[in-house]
Amino acid sequence: MIVRGVLIEDTFAEAFTMRVARLIITGRTPRWAREAALKLTGFATSVIGCKCEAGIERELAERDTPDGRPGVSVLLLTMDKESLPQRLIERVGQTVLTCPTTACFDGLPQAPDRLPVGKALRAFGDGFQASKVVGERRYWRLPVMEGEFLVEETFGMQKGVGGGNFLILAEDADAALEAAEAAVATIADQPGVILPFPGGVVRSGSKVGSKRYKRMIATTNDAYSPTLRAVTESQLPDGVNSVLEIVLDGVDGPAIESAMRVGIDAACRPGVKAITAGNYGGKLGPHHFHLRRIMNGGPATA
């Protein structure tokens, strides 16, 4: 399969089931909502080193937030359901509670699994906190020096998908970067997904384990590292001199799939040789996103 001269390889991205929460952070202005969200999603690229993966899902208009103020929607994922509440409590407590004008609401109110976030953070109020129920939802009001911080008592948790990906194989580093930027820009509008890596792009794709160091969980993906073409079992076609990866986490398979579709399409531009994806032979992750099926518009997962 060829899209605008770019080969779409007949392979699939292998992804994992994770647990996801969605946070709606609002502020007096879009800037302050974004400031909090950037801090909250900082240092959250991979569960391997950050214990969670997080990113901004999208910016929200006033009419789309619970308090009618500008906001940002954030997804945060962990591998297991036990650690998700702890990550939320740490990050909301350190980055939203502290940030001027902001408030923090649950973005998955229908999810039956409820995580006690505001319920845990309320202790910061030192007994001066107060709860308030509006509609069906309970909030905590924590008195702070600025005024009052409002945080929802519980946040919904649901199963999500982590590790959707595709690799952009390009003739040179400039072409790879341009294609990756184009893909990221397109995916930014897609609901239900985040790109947890810096600017949405990974240069250091990894493989599981190590060929040399027993303790390493993941090491460089030597099969796709152009400098190693001569010393390893390279997967790189001729003429490829740089590879960048787009990693996607999302609330479900269809969200990842549609984001991959628009992202791959945007990445198919001059200088790009091929698009491929990372997998582990299909044995580790339950979600398989077949690139060609996605690009044909059919159901991608098997």
Next chain:
Amino acid sequence: MGSPLRIVNGRVYDPANGVNGVVRDVCVRDGKIVDDVPPDAKRIDATGLVVMPGGVDIHCHIAGPKVNLARKVQPETHRDDVQLRTRVTRSGTGGTVPSTFATGYRYATLGYTTAMEAAVPPLGARHTLEEFHDTPVIDKGFFVLVGNNLLLYRLLQEGRLEEFRHALAWWLTVTKAYAPKLVNPGGDEMWKGQRNANITALDDKIGAFDLTPRRVIAAFIEAANALGLPHPVHIHCNNLGHTGNVETTLETMRLAEGRRAHMAHIQFHSYGAVAGKSRSNPTSRARDIAEYVNTHPNISADVGAVMFGHSTSMTADAPLAYMLYRIAGGKWVNADTENESGCGIVPFTYQDQVYTNALQWAIGLELFLLSEDPWRMVFSTDHPNGGSFMTYPRLIRLLMDSEFRKQQMAQVNQKALDHTSLRDLQGREYSLYEIAIITRAGPARLLGLTAKGHLGVGADADITLYEEDDDKEKMFAAPRYVIKDGELIVEDHEFRDDHGGRVLHVAPAYDAKIEQVIEPFFEDYYTIRFANYAVDDRYLSHHQVIPTAAPAAAATPAGAARP
């Protein structure tokens, strides 16, 4: 008084006459038990039914000013528990403090036909008698509060013991009371005088008086015995509800020195403390109390068991009410009755997971199960303090059914049970015969009511017929027949007739000269004139004077000297 009646083939439990589950007939005529009735007399087929005398409640709170305050302070309990009018009975409201009519009917639906209101200040006698007038079916009397009476204190302090005795007799007679009642003697006087003050030991000085509770209690025991009252002085000890109060209770019983005395709701007075700790949770000392009562035939007691759920604490012990309010935290009432008594009311809920509540529940059961003489350790929940009288059937089941008791024990705070001997008493179960003693024959005997609590010839025809059932709670909750003074009130679980009931009271003789002592005190300290104080007979419609055993010499007939 109703037509002759023959109750045929019932299994009769009449402990006062030694009848233990014998199938035989019981005959009734003119409101009394008789030997025989003509063959054409109405018959009730009691095959398969248990026949007992009507129940006698020796200690409850059902009428008078404090009971009415308790009704007024919790209107929310009325709307959820409405007693509907029937063809023969009147309407009312329930809750833990039912209205007057509902009180009478509900006692009757449990097979109770006599109840004693246990705390009425003399000034509240009229109110109490007015409510008695509207408390149907049951016979009733009241114990008059004399243990914090300032004039009696004054006479005692001055060593005028004979006048003290005449004054006590005067008070019993003019209020139409049944027995003298002491409540936390000295406590109200302390409470009135100083912030949060109370009596803590029998040798505390009572306020400004040169008196101690020890001297007051001993004087009343002495006087009540000398007056030959059918029921001796009825004592609510000092330190009710306090950790470690068992010492006070034992010391109070020792004060009787072989003379008769009745200890009220003794469960509330059986608490120990953890050794070596000045402030601790209470522990059970039921064994010590039971042993003392078992070995001292002059002493009697009612248990005052606690049952889980809603209750209303109502007491003349005003400082106790304040302590309970601080636990309950809701609404409460505290009041002073000039010169005579205090009063406190606190709606309260006993919870099975609360250590103290579970301990109190367990101690009540322990006292029953450790008692060796059911005639002197009789049934009560101190209604509505430890629980409503409507919980009696459940309490009976707890005593009769050790398997049920075990299940209930599993539900309660286990740390509390660790501080009791209840787990060691699993083998003990009450028989129907013993239940008949603690709920009927025993209380009647302790009250000196010779025509109550038994089915011998000449007894009042107050009879209850229960359907035998393995579930004793079910059995005792709804007798099939209730007969009061020979009239069929409840038939097939439904009211067939209404009935007034009588007021039972004493009228011990006293020297009329005592009024010359009392009257000046009234003119100085009371808000009511002496001439308006004594309750006249218009307040008694149906009534019965229970005679005293030894009328004092040189006394005038009761009431004759009223100006």
Next chain:
Amino acid sequence: MSLALTLHTVPTVPLEAEVLSPARLAGLSAPEAAKLTVVYGNQRADLGDFFKVGKGADGELHLTGDLARVKRVGMGMAEGRIVVHGSAGMHLGTGMTGGEIVVEGDAGDWVGSEMTGGRITVKGNAGHMVGSATRGSAVGVRGGEILIFGNVGNEAGSGMRRGLIAIGGDSGDFAGVNMLAGTIVVLGRLGWRTGAGMARGSIISMHPAELLPTFAYACTYSPLFLRLCLLHLGRLGLPVARSQVEGRYQRWCGDAVELNRGEVLLLDSAPGA
């Protein structure tokens, strides 16, 4: 329960008709419904003595007429919807746990007293004791929402523990007396002694008010929860202005006799606010 009942005989003394609730009428034919017992003064009567029972169309219970003396409509209801085309009497929706009642006209005293869930909307005025505790009870409304578009009498929300009472017009005296928690919004003016004895909870008004001396001023700010609340009320049709959503409010803490944990929020009308 798709029934339409029209009052044909206006009662001259109160008519207690707790049978006018979806569950009680469910599955009944019109003649069966007409046979239901109501209490008229101290007599028993049939529902049909006062109401003409017909088929409804849309699965709701519709009541038409001047029901000002018809008490206990929707009392204790758990689900379904009642629409009163006219006025309703006392104890409307008392103790209801769910469902919805809409009254196009006025309602009497005790609207939604001690309710635990559901929503009552009264387009006109309501009497005293809206969403209050019954006499003697410590706790009033435990959940649900009451919206009165007009004015209310005294003691709205007394003993309230949770939920929302919103009043489009003015409240009488003692709004939120002995309140334990929950929210009372009064778009109009407050009467005397608002929040007396309140332990927790919020009472909001859009007008200046003279508060009890046991309320202490804290600050002037824009509480975020109030935005949520007012936006919610706006969606339900109450006339909430943008300036009220964006506005600053004086926060008064009280009642001091209950440790100052409650609050009264008054829209700050000072220039520049």
